[in-house]
Amino acid sequence: MVKKILLLGVVLMSGLWVSATAGFAGPSDPTSEPPPLVTPTGIAPGGFYATPPPLPFPPPSPPGSGSSGFNTRVQLPAIDHDNGWETWIQVQNVGLYETKAVGFLWGDYSGVCPPQAPGPLTVVCTGLLSPGAAWSWMTYQLTPAARSGIVYSVPAAIADEACEAAFQTRGSHFDWLRWERIYAGQGEPIAVTVNRVGPGSEEGILVASSYTGISETMEGVQDPVFGGFMFYAPLLYNQYHDLNSELIIQNSGNECTSVEIWYKEQGDCLRSTVRTIAAISPGESMRIAPDGLPFGSQGSAWIRASQPLGIIVDQWGRDLLMSYHAVPADSAGADFTAGALINFAPLIYREFNGWDTGIQVQNLSGTFTAKVKVTFLDHGGNPITTVADWICPRGSQTYFLPAINQLPGHYVGAAVVTSQGWFSPGGPAVDAPRVSSVVNLINYGTGQAVSYNALTPQESQGIGAVGIPLLLQNRGGITSEIAIQNLNPNAGSTTFRLDIYSPNGLIDGFCFTLNRGQIIYFDLADIRILNPGFRGSAVITVTSTDQRGEPAIGAVMVERGTWPGDQSKATEGFPIAMPAPPPLP
Structure with a gap:
């Protein structure tokens, strides 16, 4: 029986790995033959592990050896609990060693400043998080009055002390500041997503969204x-x-x-x-x-x-x-700058089972107009067409896929947004302003929609791994999908490993290889090694490459469900500060 696991670009059938050569909008040698794929030790020919994989992280370190503080403090601006709303917070350890997280929650906007400000409303703490694993703060664990929060990572060795001390800061702005001066910035990096579900305009209709902390x-x-x-x-x-x-x-x-x-x-x-x-x-x-x-x-x-x-x-x-x-x-x-001259959108649709896409690009310069082109790629990374337009200083422009006639119907692919330098006859040349992009995926027929922030090179290039804090397999009717793109524009291929974790540690993993620009699409409903009701997280790691330049990964997680209304959510993958394989000279 042939079992389809991967929907785009690469298909795994009965242990046979089939990969198509793909292009990409970047420098290349179209006459060169693709090099042989590099297969890591311990991987079966079909891409799955023949033997249990080695842990992707080193063992726990001695007490007090936390990371440098990168992403050890994460803000949660939007928490909703009233009027039928529910919030679910997912915290993933994307560091090298065990850690815990402490969350401070604030109530309604007070409109006043310290010393009148009420301070944190309550505090929540996780259990011990091994690298790659994630912890869930469910709705019933969060006070109904919470409206915002800040989550801190603390070293496992002092986590219980930090949690007890945090509990004493409730209702005091100044006690929270003293706690932060003592404990903040010592734990492992963490990735946090916030999932919210609430009522629609009619009874029985729900709407949902998620965002990255x-x-x-x-x-x-x-x-x-x-x-x-x-x-x-x-x-x-x-x-x-x-x-x-x-x-x-x-x-x-x-x-x-x-x-x-x-x-x-x-x-x-x-x-x-x-x-x-x-x-x-x-x-x-x-x-x-x-x-x-x-x-x-x-x-x-x-x-x-x-x-x-x-x-x-x-x-x-x-x-x-x-x-x-x-x-x-x-x-x-x-x-x-947090913007870039290039933005990557690893997942876009046009007339795909009712789904369409709008890409919103903002010019981050307050002085110069931006000339921005958007190149649309098929799932193999090959360019299909390009459109270009002007964007006012600090203004924005929409690139709406249904209006781009050169794109095929039933299209699933990716896009590259590029800001270009320009000139006018007789005038000085203008350097390309940086831009930032947001991608909206909307299905007007079924009433579902998601948004995600397009990725920048600083979020995707030279990164050894990407974290996905939340994965679901038919849990409450919700199942996750992941789109992963090899963003390295140079000829060749890169092998990645997708490790899947339960809240208590590593469960399983498998490898796959992508040519430059190629996209792969995982639907957890097709990954039968996971049981229905599974809730966990994932880490995507670069294991080997024969491409020149630094490895580059783009990943977007999408959730879809079966209950009435807008049950879809999307978040970007989190770059993890892990060493990548050294680039070829």
Whole structure:
């Protein structure tokens, strides 16, 4: 019996590995023959482990040997429990050693600053997390009054002490700050996703979305010249075709802050409309509708504050819910950017079983217009067509796939967004501004939709592994799917290993090989080594490569369900600071 495991690019049939040579929008030698695939020791010819795989991480270290603090503090701007809503928080250890996590939860927006600010409402702690494993804080474990949170990783050796001390900070802003000075930044890196489910417009209809927690690297930097922290939200709706948006802004600093929001309607390059929030206390979040945009329009926002922020944008309407995170703005004075000249979208659809895609690109320059092209690839990484357009300074533009006639129907593939330098006759050349992109996948027929942030090179290149905090196999009718793309543009192939973990440790794993630009698609319903009801996590690791340059991975997790309404969710994979195989010279 032939069993189909992988849907795109590569198919595994009865132990036979079949791989097609694929192209990619990058430098290549079209006349060269693909090199032989490099197979790691211990892998059966079909790609599955012939013997149990070695653990992908070293054994636990002696007490006190935590990582450097990268992603050991993660913000959760949006938690919903009232009026029929439920929230589920997933925390994955993406470090090298065992760790625990401590979560502080804040209540409703108070509108006041310390010392009047109420401080954390309550505290939750995980059990011991081995590398790769994840812990779930379910709805019943979170207080119904929680609206935002911050999760800290702490070393296993002092975790119980840290959790007990955290419990004593409830109701005190200053006790929380003292706890943070003592315990923060010592544990292993963690990845956090937040899953929310709530009622739709009719009884029995539910909507759902998920977002990735805001790590320390996404808090931005304070501009040394103009002062303050700055952020971009590429896509906002104000009753645009029955879709609306809500900005959920959390103060992740240690001082109170006011917030400015500069709204720009799409296509209007002349001026912005400004709205302000008087005060947000540390840890708390404020929710605001984009009323600075004209009614019936879409646009973007540039946001400023005196403290670092974590910002989630909810897009809702038509019984749909989609969520993405805002990105820090460029700071020339600090030589900082979270954007890039290239953005990667590993999963897009056009007329695929009702699914379509819109890619929203924002120009991160406040000075220069951006010339942006989007190249669409098939699942083998071969370019199909390219479109290009201008984007105003700090403005945004939509690349809507149903309007691109050169793309085939029933299309599943990927896209590469590229900002290009440009010139006008007689004028000086303009360097390419950096951009940031958000991908919306919508099925108007079934009423399902998801959003995810497109990946940048700094999130995908030179990365040895990617973490997926939550995987489900027919749990409550929900099943996960993973799209993985080899983003290295050089000729050749790379072998990856997908290790699957339960909350208590490694379960199983298997390897697969992707040529440059190629995409592979895993549906957990087809991975029969997992039992129905499974809940866990995954780590995708680069094991070997014959491609020049650094390894580059792009991964997106999508959940789909069977209950009525918008049951779909999506999140990007988390880059893990693990050594990658050395690049070829």
